[in-house]
Amino acid sequence: MIQVLGGVIIGLAATMMLLFNGRVTGISGIVGGLLNPKTSDKNWRVLFLVGLILGGAFLKLLHGEIFTVISSATPFDYVIAGFFVGCGTLMGNGCTSGHGVCGISRFSVRSMIATITFILSGIMSIIMFKLLRGGL
C-alpha cells in the first residue's frame, strides 16, 4: 500500500532530523519559530522549509496530478481554514506532524490526546461543511 510507504518515508525524514540534529520535525512549530523574533536558531528552520517546498516542486515535475484539488471549497474557505490552522497549531503546540507523528512515536500522552482531539474536530468540520454546502 502506497500510503504505508509514504508514511515510512515521513518517519525516516523525522528519524534523520532527530539522529543528526536532535530536533523534532513538527512543521507548525518550525514555522511558528521562524515568525517569532525571539527565536535564535532560524537557519535549520528555513532550510527544512526550503527542502519541503523544493520537494513539492520535484513532485510537481514527476507527478503533477497529486496536487489536484477536488473540492467544492471556495478560495475564501481556504483563507478561513488556513487562519484556524495557524492559530490552532500554535495554541495546541503542534499539528499532524508534531503531535500525530513525532509525539505519538514518543508515546506522549499529551500528543495522543491532541491527535484524537484534532481528528474528532476534523470529523465535526466535515459534518458541518456537508450540512452547509450539501457535499464536499
Place this chain on the structure above:
Amino acid sequence: MKGLVALASGFIFALGLGLSGMTQPHIVRGFLDVFGAWDWRLLGVMGGAIGIHSITYRLILKRPSPILDTKFQLPTKKDIDLRLISGSILFGLGWGWAGICPGPGLVGMLSGNIVFIYFIGSMLLGMKVFQMIEHKFGSKT
C-alpha cells in the same frame, strides 16, 4: 552540515507526504468523512510513520547526543490543558474544512495550484496573530 540535514529531511518529508496522498484534499477529507464515504487509507500513513519512528526514536535516544549537536531538544510539556484542547479543536476545524494541514500546504506552494498559497498565507497570518495575542496577554508558552 546541520543545515544540509534539515534541507534533506524537508525534501524527503515532502516526498512522503506526496506519496501518501496528504497533498490531495479530497483524500484527507475522505479520511475525516467517517459518516459518509469513509476513505480509511490515511490510517496507513500514520501506521507507517509511527511504526518506523517509534522504533528509531528509541534507538536514537540510546545515544548521549545527536550526531551533529550537543544535546537532543525534545518537547518537554506534559500538561493536558484547555490550551492544548482548544488549539487542537481549532486546528482540526481548519484541517477538515480545507483538507490541508501545514506540511502538505507548504509542499503545494510551488505546485501552481493557488489554493495552497491562500491556505499558507492565511496560516502564517493566523500564527502571527496568535503570537501577538500571546505576547500581549503574557500567557505562558
